[in-house]
Amino acid sequence: MVDSAIAAAIRTLPKAELHLHIEGTLEPALALELAARNGVELPWTNVDDLAKQYEFEDLQSFLNLYYQLMAVLKTEDDFRDLMLANLRHAAEDGVRHAEIFFDPQVHMKNGTAFETVLNGLKEGARIGRERYGVTVGLIMSVVRDESVASADELIDVAAPYANDILGIGLDSAEVGFPPHLFEDVYRKAKELGWHRVAHAGEEGPVGYIEEALDLLHVERxxxxxxxxxxxxxxxxLAAEGIGLTSCPLSNLRLNVVDKPSDLPILEFMNNDMAVTINSDDPAYFGGYIAANYDILVTGLGLKLDDLARLAGNSLAVSFITEEERAALFAELEDWKTEHLG
Ligand SMILES: [Zn+2]
Known part of the structure; x- marks a missing residue:
């Protein structure tokens, strides 16, 4: 357990969250509530039974449950409520700005219109900003184990809403679905003025990172x-200032690494890489963003000044305006004065 004073400091540390799937914030209780509200049948009827399913062997075993539960999300209100529940957690954990993935292809396959998903998330973000003071950008994520044609169609569906979307991402089952498949999709995304990020090198090899940089021209x-x-x-990665969005609890729960001391966070910091800390799918992996900072203290021996540096990286590689960035760095300096002396 992390010391209570350190835990409290982590939760006031001003930070950005850059790797979070909104569907991955669906807590068991809300999943069951939405299933009842929308008449969706699930094999589990109480929270305990459902929570027992949250033991994973690898990325695929997680994805199976993740996609099954996504079927409970149907209406604008569902997506709004999901976003609001997430932003309440984010605010409690000191998140000041969040860039959040959503997976439209899965919802569209479930019979929900793209506009329904986008409008609900936007409404949640609007209310959340007022209520919790957290700003939000939406990153539309391509599900890489769907066909490239489906990704192409998604771009066409999303193009009229280009201004509501901050960037494009690439997620889901990685191995066997290398970045080069999506070169054309990313070229179109760039033409729409979107930022570009991609999941790479989670279970896939370092060559996938290289492809994402060289062919998809990703910024993180x-x-x-x-x-x-x-x-x-x-x-x-250090020389080009490419941000890395690490997710420690996710890596542990999906057995990407065996134990906290195997997380390469310190190695990345020692190599001057812009590594950031994030929660990925917090409802499934045992904690929101602050819990991911906690594990660096208990598992890697990081100190508050290290955590401040990681939070600074998250502000540095966020897709916010320079004015917003300066304001958040000023908050971080105040935090440092208070906590580091
Ligand atoms: Zn992810």
Missing amino acids: IDHGTHAADSPAMMER
């Missing part, structure tokens, strides 16, 4: 855990 790598296998890649 999501996860990037396997960059640690290649000193040359770590040097490149």
